[in-house]
Amino acid sequence: MFNREKSSFNFISYEKKSRKWIVILAALFVVLFSLVIYTLYDNGRIVVENVTVTHKQVPASFDGYKILQISDLHGRKFGEENANLVEAIDSIEYDMILLTGDYMENPESGDYWDIIDLLGDIKNNNVPVFYILGESDYTPQNSNKLSDDWNMCINPKEKTELMKRFEDMGIQFVYPISTIEKNGEVIYLTGIDYVEKTFDEVEFDVDKHFSICITHKPINYDVNARLAEVNKTKLNEVDYDLSISGHTHAGQIRLPILGAVYVEDEGVFPQESSTSGLHSDGQGRFNYISPGLGADGFLGFRFYNPPTLSLITLKRG
Secondary structure, X not given: OOOOOOOOOOOOOHXXXXXXXXXXXXXXXXXXXXXXXXXXXXXXXXXXXXXXXXXXOOOHHHOOOEEEEEOOOOOOOOOHHHHHHXXXXXXXXXXXXXXXXXXXXXXXXXOOXXXXXXXXXXXXOOOOEEEOOOOOOOOOOOHHHOOOOOOOOOOOOOOOHHHHHHHHXXXXXXXXXXXXXXXXXXXXXXXXXXXXXXXXXXXXXXOOOOEEEEOOOOOOOOHHHHHHHHOOOOOOEOOOOEEEEOOOHHHOEEEOOOEEOEEOOOEEOOOHHHOOEEEEOOOOOEEEEOOOOOOOOOOOXXXXXXXXXXXXXXXXX
């Protein structure tokens, strides 16, 4: 006689399966909805990134000097007539303003009024203001034939309407070299190009003076190696102590822990030193890349990466 155990199978009813998928889909919807709400909130707020650069060549008079960097607005408005951005700037104490390009949505739009009106509306507009251009403000017709770094230091042969408006407001173009004086001491703003006559007129000495190289696109090469190569027979490019740039939007789309997803010319999940923030090149220079305020491209928004004003404080040490 054999004992035969009765086989039994546990079946999940169709009704229970349906409820399971409804719960999963509902959870996914809640997550997606929360991400959309968070992204809208994050794109509408403005944060201030405080950065301190300590260098032995900072003059004593400039110890604690604060530079407000405004970068990559891309025609973006924060509140009616940029009221929220004006309020954010007015809440900051600074000694000068540095504009590092990409104010307009694109060069063809010709709509430069957002940045012009912004500078006219802020409270502390009696400080020195310096500017450079980005590729959204000016793109030469032959840009496709130029080097990949053509948008690092843009210097049109003729002044654009935006440049004329800036200079009517007393805003000074950085290139080829500009000076800021305080109590008889000087710091220098430059691009990468060395113009001997102009540099000599302001008595610039790279080994003696503190200099800031202002570029739109960040400097992404070994500076020592490049200077040794291009300056073999004649001084063509200038060294610096600190570089300040924008352009990358800190990757625009970022992920927690992983950082920027993609940066042009740097690829997928690039090093943070080529994306945003303050970094030393290990050769005596500091490089700062601002996350900026706006967004471009087909996405047109930032993720996990709020619009940012940068406040750079110089310290002697």
